[in-house]
Every structure is written in C-alpha cells, then in structure tokens.
Amino acid sequence: MVTDLSASEELERIALKHATEATQLDQQGSRGLAIAKYQRAVDVLLQLCALYPNSSQNLVLMEHVESYRKRIKELQNQANHHEPIESAPSGGEAKFEHLVLNEKPDVKWDDIANLSEAKKAIEESVIWPVRRPDLFPLGWPRGILFFGPSGCGKTLLAAAAATEIDATFFCVDASSIMSKWLGESEKNVAQLFAEARRVSANGKAAIIFIDEIDSLIGVRSQEVGGEIRTRNQFLKEMDGLIDKKKVLHTYVIGATNKPWTLDEPFRRRFQKRILVPLPEESARLEMFKIFSKKLNLGADIDLVELAKITDGHSGSDILNNFQAAQSRVVREFFENGNPDDRQAKTRPIMMQDFRDVFRVRKPSVDQRTIRSYKEWSEQFQAA
Numbered sequence: 001m002v003t004d005l006s007a008s009e010e011l012e013r014i015a016l017k018h019a020t021e022a023t024q025l026d027q028q029g030s031r032g033l034a035i036a037k038y039q040r041a042v043d044v045l046l047q048l049c050a051l052y053p054n055s056s057q058n059l060v061l062m063e064h065v066e067s068y069r070k071r072i073k074e075l076q077n078q079a080n081h082h083e084p085i086e087s088a089p090s091g092g093e094a095k096f097e098h099l100v101l102n103e104k105p106d107v108k109w110d111d112i113a114n115l116s117e118a119k120k121a122i123e124e125s126v127i128w129p130v131r132r133p134d135l136f137p138l139g140w141p142r143g144i145l146f147f148g149p150s151g152c153g154k155t156l157l158a159a160a161a162a163t164e165i166d167a168t169f170f171c172v173d174a175s176s177i178m179s180k181w182l183g184e185s186e187k188n189v190a191q192l193f194a195e196a197r198r199v200s201a202n203g204k205a206a207i208i209f210i211d212e213i214d215s216l217i218g219v220r221s222q223e224v225g226g227e228i229r230t231r232n233q234f235l236k237e238m239d240g241l242i243d244k245k246k247v248l249h250t251y252v253i254g255a256t257n258k259p260w261t262l263d264e265p266f267r268r269r270f271q272k273r274i275l276v277p278l279p280e281e282s283a284r285l286e287m288f289k290i291f292s293k294k295l296n297l298g299a300d301i302d303l304v305e306l307a308k309i310t311d312g313h314s315g316s317d318i319l320n321n322f323q324a325a326q327s328r329v330v331r332e333f334f335e336n337g338n339p340d341d342r343q344a345k346t347r348p349i350m351m352q353d354f355r356d357v358f359r360v361r362k363p364s365v366d367q368r369t370i371r372s373y374k375e376w377s378e379q380f381q382a383a
C-alpha cells in the first residue's frame with residue numbers, strides 16, 4: 001500500500017539525489033548541467049512543500065531551495081547568461097528553452113574511465129548517421145538506453161556526449177516533465193519532441209536526454225490516468241522519430257538504474273540497450289589516475305594496489321573514497337597545521353589514509369542488485 005509518508009519520502013529522496021549530482025557536476029565545472037540539476041532539486045522541493053504545506057520541515061526545505069537558487073544565479077552570472085532559468089514560460093516551444101543545454105559541460109570522453117561500449121554506441125548511432133545518413137539505407141536506432149548500477153557513469157556519459165557531439169541537448173528528467181506542469185504531462189512530452197524535431201530539421205542533431213527514465217515511464221502498480229497518457233504519448237513520439245520521408249536527427253538517450261521497470265513496448269523502442277557496469281580493475285585504476293590528478297599523493301601510494309582492493313566499488317564510491325582521504329588530510333591541517341599561512345600546504349595523502357577510509361566505507365551497491373543487472377542484461381541487452 002502506498003502511504004502519504006512514502007510519497008513524501010520518495011520526493012525527498014529524488015530532491016536529494018538531484019542536489020548531490022548538481023554539487024558533483026558543479027565541482028567538475030559542468031556549469032550547464034549543474035544548473036539543470038539544481039533546478040530539478042528546487043522543483044521537487046517546491047512540489048514537496050506544496051503537497052505538504054503544514055509539514056514542520058518546510059522551513060528547512062525552503063532554505064535549501066534558496067541556497068540552490070543562489071548557486072544557480074551565480075553560475076548563470078559566471079556564464080554571462082541573463083535568461084532567467086526558473087520561470088517556465090507559458091506554452092509552446094519557449095517552455096522547453098530551459099531544458100536546452102546552452103553551454104557545453106566541462107566533461108570530455110577522456111574524463112570517463114573505460115565504458116568503451118557505451119561510447120561506441122553513441123558514436124555508431126548518433127555521430128555516424130549524422131555525418132553520412134546515406135550509409136544507413138535501412139535506418140538506424142533513435143533510442144539508446146544506458147542501464148546499470150548507481151554511480152557508474154550514466155549521467156557522466158550524457159554530459160560528455162553533450163560536450164563531444166555538436167548537437168542541441170535537451171536535458172529532461174521525470175520531475176521536470178511530471179511535476180512542473182502536473183496534469184498535462186502528455187502535452188509536455190508532445191511539445192518537447194516537437195521542439196526537438198524542429199531544431200533537428202536543419203540537419204543538426206537534437207538529443208533528448210532523459211535521466212532516470214524509469215520514474216517517467218516505468219510500470220508502477222498504482223498508476224493514475226495522467227501517467228498512462230504520458231507513457232502512451234512517449235511511445236507515439238518515439239515512433240514518430242523514424243519518419244520515412246525525412247531524415248530527422250532526433251535521438252533519445254535514456255538512463256536508468258531500474259531497467260526492470262521498463263516494459264516491452266519501451267524496450268523495443270530503445271533499440272540499443274547498453275549496460276554501464278561496475279568498473280573492473282582496469283577501469284578502477286583509470287579512475288584512480290583521473291581523480292588523483294588534482295591531489296597531492298604521497299610516495300607510497302600504489303594505485304594498482306588500490307584498484308585491486310576496491311573490487312565492487314562504483315565510480316562514485318571511488319570518488320567518495322578520494323574525498324574522504326583528502327578530508328582526513330585537510331582535517332589534520334586545520335587541527336595541527338597553520339591554515340592562515342596561505343603558503344602552507346597539507347601533507348600528501350598516504351596509503352594508510354586510504355586503508356583507514358576503506359575500514360569505514362563499504363561499496364554502495366550490494367551483490368543482489370549486481371545479480372539483477374546481470375540477469376536483466378543477459379535477457380535484454382542490445383549493444
């Protein structure tokens with residue numbers, strides 16, 4: 001049974017996830033995507049406050065809203081971007097302007113460890129057909145689904161794709177479709193696709209990236225009318241991308257960590273379904289190298305050994321391990337060092353710091369979940 005409590009908890013969980021991702025993207029310098037994610041967090045929090053106006057925690061939530069808005073403003077000012085991103089203009093194409101990524105994120109293919117299969121899928125299904133549509137007389141896939149455990153690079157891949165591909169990017173997630181204009185979400189879906197088709201009519205690719213696509217189109221037991229209509233509209237729009245008369249470069253890239261909630265009609269429309277797995281040892285080593293670029297590492301640090309002992313850790317686990325190791329060093333510096341001396345530096349991170357971190361931090365993805373991905377991908381993967 002679904003209780004009110006679980007609905008509010010779910011919204012809170014979604015808001016927290018957006019906010020965490022926003023902060024990460026912000027730290028990586030992906031301004032455009034960070035703005036989009038902060039905005040999603042704001043939307044969800046506002047929805048939460050609207051649904052539970054008497055809740056005692058609303059004051060705290062509104063404080064968060066204000067701080068995210070402030071950060072959005074700062075980022076916009078940095079970009080010299082004067083369009084207010086918060087107001088959804090009424091009606092028509094303009095409504096989706098704020099979903100368009102105006103500025104390229106600061107993430108490149110090389111910032112992503114491994115995941116060559118996913119990068120290849122994007123190359124084969126988007127980059128090549130845009131360059132030489134004549135080489136694909138039978139058509140080509142318009143839908144790509146990335147699925148896999150949390151924190152392994154699905155969102156990061158989309159950010160890099162936006163940087164590397166000359167395309168108009170629409171960054172969408174369920175809360176931006178479902179919550180903002182609740183009640184007419186199927187119209188939003190139709191307009192979003194219409195706008196993407198319009199943009200791509202002149203030969204430049206338009207990519208609709210739908211993060212957490214499961215919460216938009218996943219099968220849920222307690223579906224209400226609006227959600228069913230939204231799903232059907234979505235199916236219809238995806239069929240419409242394959243227009244026999246025109247070569248339209250409109251693509252949909254979806255990401256989910258719950259692929260099993262997508263039913264057959266959706267699976268069929270995402271002709272490419274690519275597993276973004278937990279990183280293997282070589283990928284973890286690459287990540288350790290990528291993340292250590294910005295840090296001061298001690299002479300005894302053995303990245304190969306670190307990659308070995310982090311079996312089962314996701315990309316974001318590894319990033320968090322690094323952050324935890326660094327904060328040990330920083331804590332020590334503030335407690336014992338001379339933080340007011342601008343020249344003074346922290347000591348390097350040593351192997352022992354990581355050992356201490358691993359004692360208290362375990363992988364975030366459990367074995368049972370990993371088995372579920374394996375089973376789903378054996379059944380439905382389509383590379």
Ligand SMILES: Nc1ncnc2c1ncn2[C@@H]1O[C@H](COP(=O)(O)OP(=O)(O)OP(=O)(O)O)[C@@H](O)[C@H]1O
Nearest residue numbers: 111112113150151152153154155156257315316319
């Ligand atoms: N392959 C990778 N290479 C480099 N960094 C990675 C990789 N995978 C994950 N990370 C790090 O972990 C963070 C989280 O990854 P990301 O947000 O892309 O995960 P996700 O697969 O979208 O997870 P979720 O399913 O929870 O949305 C990234 O911002 C990045 O710092």
Ligand SMILES: [Mg+2]
Nearest residue numbers: 154155211255
């Ligand atoms: Mg993600």
